[in-house]
Amino acid sequence: MKLSPLKTKKYIHNALKDEKLLSAVDKATQTALKKREDKKDQIPYWEELRYKAHHIKKNVIENLDKYLEEFEKNCLKNGIHLHWALDAEEARQIILKLLRDKNAKTVVKSKSLTTEEFHLNDFLTKNGIETLETDLGEYIVQLMDQIPSHLTAPALHLSRKEIGGIFHKKLGIKYTEDPTELMTIARNKLREKFLTADVGISGVNFAIADSGAVCVVENEANARLTVGVPKTHIAVMGIEKLLPGFEELATFLKLLGPSATGQKATVYVNIIGGPLFNKLQEGPEEMHIVLMDNGRSKILADPQLRETLFCIRCGACLNICPIYQQIGGHAYGWVYMGPIGITLIPQYLGDKEGKYSPFVSSLCGACYEICPVRINIPHHLLKLRNRVVDKGYSMKVERFGINAWAFLAKRPLLYRFATWFPGKFQLLLPKGRAFPVPGYTRERALGTFDLKGFRKRFLKLKNSDYQDIKQKK
Amino acid sequence: MKVALFIPCLSEHLYPQSALSMVKVLRYIGADIEYVDNQTCCGQPAFNSGYRKEIIPIAERFIELFKDKEYIVSPSGSCTAMVRIFYKELDIRKDLIKARDELSNKIFEFTEFLVNIAGVDKLEGQFNHSVTIHDSCHSLRELGVREQPRKLLRSVKDLKLIEMEKSDTCCGFGGTFSYKFADMSVAMVARKCRYINECGAEFVTSTDSSCLMNIDGYLRKHKFKTKAIHIADILAQSLNL
Amino acid sequence: MNSSRDKILNAVKEAVKIPSRIPEKPEGINAKIAESLKSITPKDYAGLRDQFAKELDIVSGEFVLVKSASELVSHLSGDMKSKNFTSLAVSDEISSKNIASHIKKELPELEFVFPADLAPEQKKNKLAKTSAALVNIDFAVADVASLAVLIDNTKSLFIHYLPDCIYVVVKPEQILANLFELFTKVPKEKAKNMLLITGPSRTADIEKILILGAHGPRRLVVYWLEEK
Numbered sequence: 001m002k003l004s005p006l007k008t009k010k011y012i013h014n015a016l017k018d019e020k021l022l023s024a025v026d027k028a029t030q031t032a033l034k035k036r037e038d039k040k041d042q043i044p045y046w047e048e049l050r051y052k053a054h055h056i057k058k059n060v061i062e063n064l065d066k067y068l069e070e071f072e073k074n075c076l077k078n079g080i081h082l083h084w085a086l087d088a089e090e091a092r093q094i095i096l097k098l099l100r101d102k103n104a105k106t107v108v109k110s111k112s113l114t115t116e117e118f119h120l121n122d123f124l125t126k127n128g129i130e131t132l133e134t135d136l137g138e139y140i141v142q143l144m145d146q147i148p149s150h151l152t153a154p155a156l157h158l159s160r161k162e163i164g165g166i167f168h169k170k171l172g173i174k175y176t177e178d179p180t181e182l183m184t185i186a187r188n189k190l191r192e193k194f195l196t197a198d199v200g201i202s203g204v205n206f207a208i209a210d211s212g213a214v215c216v217v218e219n220e221a222n223a224r225l226t227v228g229v230p231k232t233h234i235a236v237m238g239i240e241k242l243l244p245g246f247e248e249l250a251t252f253l254k255l256l257g258p259s260a261t262g263q264k265a266t267v268y269v270n271i272i273g274g275p276l277f278n279k280l281q282e283g284p285e286e287m288h289i290v291l292m293d294n295g296r297s298k299i300l301a302d303p304q305l306r307e308t309l310f311c312i313r314c315g316a317c318l319n320i321c322p323i324y325q326q327i328g329g330h331a332y333g334w335v336y337m338g339p340i341g342i343t344l345i346p347q348y349l350g351d352k353e354g355k356y357s358p359f360v361s362s363l364c365g366a367c368y369e370i371c372p373v374r375i376n377i378p379h380h381l382l383k384l385r386n387r388v389v390d391k392g393y394s395m396k397v398e399r400f401g402i403n404a405w406a407f408l409a410k411r412p413l414l415y416r417f418a419t420w421f422p423g424k425f426q427l428l429l430p431k432g433r434a435f436p437v438p439g440y441t442r443e444r445a446l447g448t449f450d451l452k453g454f455r456k457r458f459l460k461l462k463n464s465d466y467q468d469i470k471q472k473k
Numbered sequence: 474m475k476v477a478l479f480i481p482c483l484s485e486h487l488y489p490q491s492a493l494s495m496v497k498v499l500r501y502i503g504a505d506i507e508y509v510d511n512q513t514c515c516g517q518p519a520f521n522s523g524y525r526k527e528i529i530p531i532a533e534r535f536i537e538l539f540k541d542k543e544y545i546v547s548p549s550g551s552c553t554a555m556v557r558i559f560y561k562e563l564d565i566r567k568d569l570i571k572a573r574d575e576l577s578n579k580i581f582e583f584t585e586f587l588v589n590i591a592g593v594d595k596l597e598g599q600f601n602h603s604v605t606i607h608d609s610c611h612s613l614r615e616l617g618v619r620e621q622p623r624k625l626l627r628s629v630k631d632l633k634l635i636e637m638e639k640s641d642t643c644c645g646f647g648g649t650f651s652y653k654f655a656d657m658s659v660a661m662v663a664r665k666c667r668y669i670n671e672c673g674a675e676f677v678t679s680t681d682s683s684c685l686m687n688i689d690g691y692l693r694k695h696k697f698k699t700k701a702i703h704i705a706d707i708l709a710q711s712l713n714l
Numbered sequence: 715m716n717s718s719r720d721k722i723l724n725a726v727k728e729a730v731k732i733p734s735r736i737p738e739k740p741e742g743i744n745a746k747i748a749e750s751l752k753s754i755t756p757k758d759y760a761g762l763r764d765q766f767a768k769e770l771d772i773v774s775g776e777f778v779l780v781k782s783a784s785e786l787v788s789h790l791s792g793d794m795k796s797k798n799f800t801s802l803a804v805s806d807e808i809s810s811k812n813i814a815s816h817i818k819k820e821l822p823e824l825e826f827v828f829p830a831d832l833a834p835e836q837k838k839n840k841l842a843k844t845s846a847a848l849v850n851i852d853f854a855v856a857d858v859a860s861l862a863v864l865i866d867n868t869k870s871l872f873i874h875y876l877p878d879c880i881y882v883v884v885k886p887e888q889i890l891a892n893l894f895e896l897f898t899k900v901p902k903e904k905a906k907n908m909l910l911i912t913g914p915s916r917t918a919d920i921e922k923i924l925i926l927g928a929h930g931p932r933r934l935v936v937y938w939l940e941e942k
Contacts, residue, residue, distance in 0.1 A: 009654065016660050024921070031922045045750035051739040052747065058736055065726045078906070084719035136928060137919035155919050163920055179920040187929055194929070195838055213906035221915035221930025224875050229838055239722065246897040246905045253893055257858075264769070265858035265893075265912040268875075268930075273906030276865060281834045282872050297725035303735040322643045326660050360654060362647025362661065363521060365614035378614075382562070385523030394523060402519050406527045410534060412511035419486060439655025444662070444690030447487040454480050454489035458496065458508055 005333035035262020074212025078274030088118030104198035110223035112203025149329030151315035200226035204237035213273030255372035317367035339367035494709035550612025595628030598711025605674035609681035637672035646687035769859035773913030791820035799845035829870035
């Protein structure tokens with residue numbers, strides 16, 4: 001499945017016509033929001049906790065070099081092999097080499113959005129290594145040859161009928177759409193893989209600098225099996241995932257569960273600080289961490305936009321977004337979707353490829369209101385829109401219109417004159433929507449343009465009315 | 474109490490009556506009204522479309538026009554937010570920075586001004602209709618205006634305030650978003666209007682003309698019974714002004 | 715040191731020199747959190763235990779309060795019998811082994827699996843085929859019903875997630891009020907290898923319908939052992 005954020009307009013158009021998609025996404029997001037609300041209400045210090053988390057992340061991001069060095073030192077102490085990857089290509093090559101060294105034939109993978117950034121599954125498959133997603137949702141989208149449509153619920157856009165259909169087709173089983181049966185089929189299929197896979201590849205939710213450990217949070221136990229059963233564990237993370245210590249981790253665990261899935265706590269919190277085979281006589285003999293930059297240090301260099309590196313990928317901003325709720329994740333055209341996605345797309349892929357993305361928002365700010373780490377998404381979108389414009393990627397017509405309008409807006413007499421002839425000057429109108437605007441007026445009636453306008457009416461009515469009102473009182 | 478009016482473009486050209494209603498209510502509570510002539514646009518549409526340096530002279534002009542005023546009041550939450558919040562994002566002339574920062578403490582959305590500054594907690598008017606309120610995103614999330622309009626509406630005799638489902642969900646207008654992603658915007662306002670219709674109120678009101686224009690446009694085109702009305706109009710009518 | 719490392723670190727060092735334009739948090743946040751936490755935390759042991767039981771129920775775990783080891787043995791044996799379990803993995807602690815020896819008397823047919831006795835290469839396959847496990851944990855966190863397992867010694871970890879049904883024995887002194895307390899109490903040297911378990915494994919990836927027993931255990935039974 002090849003998507004591009006440049007086609008987002010077309011994707012949105014198509015998604016809006018897809019009734020099935022709409023009902024699936026709507027139901028899923030509303031359920032998640034209700035559950036979140038319920039759990040959040042049981043934490044009376046929720047708002048304070050958001051501030052705290054924001055503050056913790058701010059400190060980490062502003063001192064990222066120190067935390068990275070501390071993390072590296074402690075990982076080495078724990079016998080973890082650390083690999084630094086500048087970009088996607090290097091990350092792919094590091095992982096491939098590790099797998100070749102281990103002579104790996106089968107890899108089990110637990111959810112990692114970071115590896116989606118560099119299409120690891122396709123890459124490994126092409127190199128002859130069987131790579132299986134093990135989170136049920138990820139497994140489903142892998143069978144469908146799609147990418148996840150949500151940060152925490154990858155198959156949220158699919159109905160059980162579609163899932164039953166693909167299981168029937170790809171796994172050669174009798175058709176069923178019973179969710180429990182489908183889970184059991186996936187479980188049995190993957191259990192065998194867990195027990196025989198050579199390597200497990202996981203993502204990382206948080207990395208603990210002062211201990212050299214990573215934390216992987218999940219519900220299905222697939223991550224537990226991925227990091228705990230095969231002989232080699234490779235964890236892939238972006239350099240922004242660090243936290244100073246475990247005390248800070250507690251704050252984030254408190255926020256993550258309710259925000260992501262409406263749970264007070266996820267079923268498993270795996271904290272892994274090195275391979276333990278020598279102690280336990282079970283599990284990994286080797287542990288590797290791939291620390292990937294892939295554009296993050298560039299994001300860090302922006303004094304404002306670096307706040308987007310605070311993201312913990314909970315998906316709450318997707319659930320609350322009135323746009324995401326109606327179009328799902330694929331319409332955004334990249335692995336990160338929804339409000340946080342459209343801040344990340346131009347930052348990771350460049351302002352040219354991401355030139356439409358920051359505009360896929362009404363700037364309503366519901367995402368900021370719900371974000372557990374208080375990322376001011378609407379303000380960042382405005383900044384990114386400005387970047388697109390300043391780099392010259394906005395439409396020429398628009399630029400001309402804005403310049404003409406700005407010329408007039410500095411000259412009140414001309415401005416009044418221009419707006420007095422709305423018919424002739426409609427393109428120059430501020431918020432020029434009093435007259436037919438492509439798309440806008442198809443489903444919406446127009447307001448009536450008042451030729452006198454407020455100014456004239458006000459100046460006329462001034463004296464007489466003033467007395468009236470005073471008398472009334 | 475001296476109040477300078479800031480009349481945004483939509484209010485000037487499309488909804489002058491609502492702005493006049495605001496003036497009447499402000500006078501009713503005893504404010505001295507001043508109209509700053511030669512005001513134009515605050516620059517919000519261009520700013521939201523990513524044009525920052527283009528609007529710097531417009532913002533500078535606005536600051537100079539309004540800097541000496543005691544209070545500035547506007548019938549639009551989003552234009553108020555533009556001046557109060559987003560002017561700080563602009564690289565304006567150094568000598569205007571102080572005036573800009575002061576301005577952000579003096580400019581208010583209409584209901585916010587009534588309740589927080591003028592200290593009005595009730596207006597003894599009468600309005601024998603049911604009303605539901607749409608929380609305009611910028612009023613709500615940039616200015617923190619949520620309770621103020623409700624408080625005023627509740628004080629009006631015979632007015633039945635009905636809360637719709639998800640009153641704080643965006644109506645889908647979003648300025649240029651409404652034609653750049655027109656079908657998305659329509660899908661959003663359609664949903665908003667469904668909630669409005671389901672709550673059964675006769676009127677839907679808000680603190681922002683742009684949201685109301687969008688909602689009203691959809692309601693009329695699709696022949697819903699509910700009418701869109703600016704909160705200033707309700708208050709002025711209730712007081713028979 | 716490879717060059718990518720240096721390149722990344724240098725880029726980061728350069729970037730962090732630029733001061734942030736990010737608002738500061740308001741004052742007094744930590745005090746407010748502490749105060750709020752205190753106000754919602756049960757005051758005594760019984761309160762914490764009941765909170766744990768309630769939260770465990772919400773996450774579909776089963777809570778059984780037992781007043782003696784023999785009561786535990788008889789309940790557990792009855793449960794296994796009713797489910798027709800044929801094998802039980804027993805964690806390496808002596809207390810578990812003791813309980814197991816009593817269960818053996820009740821269920822003589824039952825196969826007992828001791829992870830420490832298994833060769834490394836057969837451990838995973840054997841435990842994956844075992845019906846149930848009897849395990850110990852280190853801490854029970856009341857406000858979220860989480861069980862903390864510190865992996866700092868030679869105890870098997872497979873036993874906590876490969877079998878289908880997990881019986882956990884918890885003792886009153888293991889209770890903690892919340893996650894903050896857990897991470898304050900456990901030194902980082904131990905916390906760095908830790909597993910937190912909250913209920914049986916689950917998924918809601920198909921139409922948000924909750925299914926218990928995804929890739930891990932389908933049942934989690936907590937025996938709260940309040941011995942005199």
